[in-house]
Amino acid sequence: MPSRADILAFIAREREALGGKAHGKIGKREIARAFNIRGADKIALKRLLKDLESEGAIERRRKTLHKQGLLPAIVLADVTARDRDGDLLAAPAEWDIAQGPAPKILLTIRARTNSRSGAPAPAPGDRALIRVEPLPGAEPGEPTYAGRVVKLLPRSKAQLLGIFRASMGGGGRIVPIDKKNVNRGELSVGPGDEGAAGDGDLVSVEILRTGRLGLPAAKVRERLGALDNEKAISLIALHSHRIPHVFRPDALVEAERARPDSMAHREDWRAIQLLTIDPADAKDHDDAVHAERDPDPANPGGYILRVAIADVAAYVTPGGALDSEARERGNSVYFPDRVVPMLPERISNDLCSLRPNEDRPALAAKLIIAADGHKLSHGFHRVMMRSAAKLSYTQAQTLIDAAPGAATESLMSVLVPLYEAYAALKTARDKRGPLDLDLPERKILLDDKGAVKAVVTPPRLDSHRLIEEFMILANVAAAETLEAKQQAFIYRVHDEPSIEKINNLAEFLASIGLKFNKGQVLRAAQFNGILGRVKGTDNEHLVNEVVLRTQAQAEYAVDNYGHFGLNLRRYAHFTSPIRRYADLIVHRALILALNLGPDGLPVSANKELAEIAAAISAAERRAMAAERETSDRLIAAHLADQIGATFEGRISGASSAGLFVKLDGTGADGFIPAAMLGDDYFRHDAARHALIGSRTGQMHRLGDVVTVRLVEAAPLAGALRFELLKESTPRHTRSKAAKGQRSARRGKLGVSDTLPSRAKASKR
Incomplete structure (x- = not known):
């Protein structure tokens, strides 16, 4: 019998080989044929595959097996950095953070090929189409894929975006608006380095130096447009995501x-x-x-x-x-x-x-x-x-x-x-x-x-x-x-949910008294049965949200695994x-x-x-x-003059840092830091999609109706910060985990753990 590592490596190799074909199947029959498994040994193989599936190591798409979380055979990726050995690392250009941290790709460079063809070697900051293959036995935090550049795309430097604020006598400051860079604080622009930028313009900048004292120095690379009204706010999203918007x-x-x-x-x-x-x-x-x-x-x-x-x-x-x-x-x-x-x-x-x-x-x-x-x-x-x-x-x-x-x-x-x-x-x-x-x-x-x-x-x-x-x-x-x-x-393909997400859903549904029969073959009708059972109840909105988050993301592929x-x-x-x-x-x-x-x-x-x-x-x-992001910024601008106003909404997410709230009516997303929830230490229960007080057992859960006060609005970051006033739904009973526990010491939790930056506040 092959080992688990042998099977995972075989699936990865075959998926890579089939990357360019519209039809291709890797199932139990193909694995048995590859390893010459016959007779009664096929029963043992079936048990081994079932174990791998239940552990989340592989997933089943219809009757085809795939290694869990496998990237497509060819992925659009950004070359991000070099590791300690000088090897290049890359990451998918677009990644849904709900799936966890983006996987790292270790690039292999064929020096001879590059020198003979005259093609430039990739470097940090490049974007490329990369053929990837899983790396078996990767340690946590290490690259999980090996990759080879198929095509290097035209180089486009990463942009730090901000609003230019002019100073008397020339120069000025940059107020960053990119969510990834807003924590840097303001940047200083010296006289003559502002280019054609005027006060209030959206600009991309190059950082010249950083020091221990004073603001980092920057130079305006390009004036991207005026932001003197909300109608220009989509410029931020266009440039931060490098979306081509001017035809050649x-x-x-x-x-x-x-x-x-x-x-x-x-x-x-x-x-x-x-x-x-x-x-x-x-x-x-x-x-x-x-x-x-x-x-x-x-x-x-x-x-x-x-x-x-x-x-x-x-x-x-x-x-x-x-x-x-x-x-x-x-x-x-x-x-x-x-x-x-x-x-x-x-x-x-x-x-x-x-x-x-x-x-x-x-x-x-x-x-x-x-x-x-x-x-x-x-x-x-x-x-x-x-x-x-x-x-x-x-x-x-x-x-x-x-x-x-x-x-x-x-x-x-x-x-x-x-x-x-x-x-x-x-x-x-x-x-x-x-x-x-x-x-x-x-x-x-x-x-x-x-x-x-x-x-x-x-x-x-x-x-x-x-x-x-x-x-x-x-x-x-x-x-x-x-x-x-x-x-x-x-x-156009849409995979069935992973085993891990299904197990999390089943655990969540059990917490509200619902049973989810997973069955041998997962079908959309099983989710519809759950949705039908909660229709018209207090849990309807909650369950719809959780079922949505259980689903995979649709994509385009040459390999068909159905919708x-x-x-x-x-x-x-x-x-x-x-x-x-x-x-x-x-x-x-x-x-x-x-x-x-x-x-x-x-x-x-x-x-x-x-x-x-x-x-x-x-x-x-x-x-x-x-x-x-553009919708977030527009609505944050709309609410910016309503600081102190109260709103009704629902809890739309929970993390160890706090609660995310979606307002009724506008659908605006905002954040309540855990430190503002009361005199208790709140721990995150991922299965229940909730924050639970360790001392009181008080539970704030996804879908709960709440009344909040708007404390802060940052339109250019698309961020809103709220204060919880009350929950309009009955409070949840104290959790079993909280009973008998001593109060957690607040001193263990620093400000950075409980109060995320304004830039992160509006994102789940």
């Missing part, structure tokens, strides 16, 4: 030269009454839908659905300037005050926007569904279409809910079949049982000056769900078609190539696989798909972080 001249020239596409290689769908349904403030419209009764007597009560998507591939040539720009950006980024598009407006808001009564090229899915909503067949077509109407979600819902008038009769003839088909799809969705979390999303509305006017929770309408179900069905059809054609592409949240075996992003590069890759793959024209995915691109998947996954996480 060659990309703009290529976009302006583009002309409307012809009918070549296209079917004529202009007579079909497709329509777009989007948010009221949408500037581009890249998807259109249509439904009609299926006349086929073999499909009684069934429907023919059409989902037409703007044909971006017709205008963005592989390897061209627009393609390079879109690949680097990865996706569009949406802030309350601006949108940073993946493609220039000439493409996204003009040539590829499905405007009413204008001819537009599209790549379309034609889907046949039965009366119960399950898909019978599908096909993809390259078409020329003409949208019959443009509706907002609210308009569509209002029309379908109201009695039709003469003016809307023709529109209703298009809308009614759509909603009938949605009813059938909803039946299939309910039977499939995707994860059904109830966590409303808030939207920040700004006034003309860019200040926060209101924070609203838009209603969730059937029109939203209709478009969502149509898009999911088209995405599934795209993945199925490409698999059937054995065409390499990029999947756990949607409960789908195969899934791809097909429906928005204007704002996601992954969708453009899928479009090109379909064009190539189905011979729909000359602008399909180049065959040479198959080798790059793993690299592209890693890069756009990191870009997606980068965009999410930037959007979240």
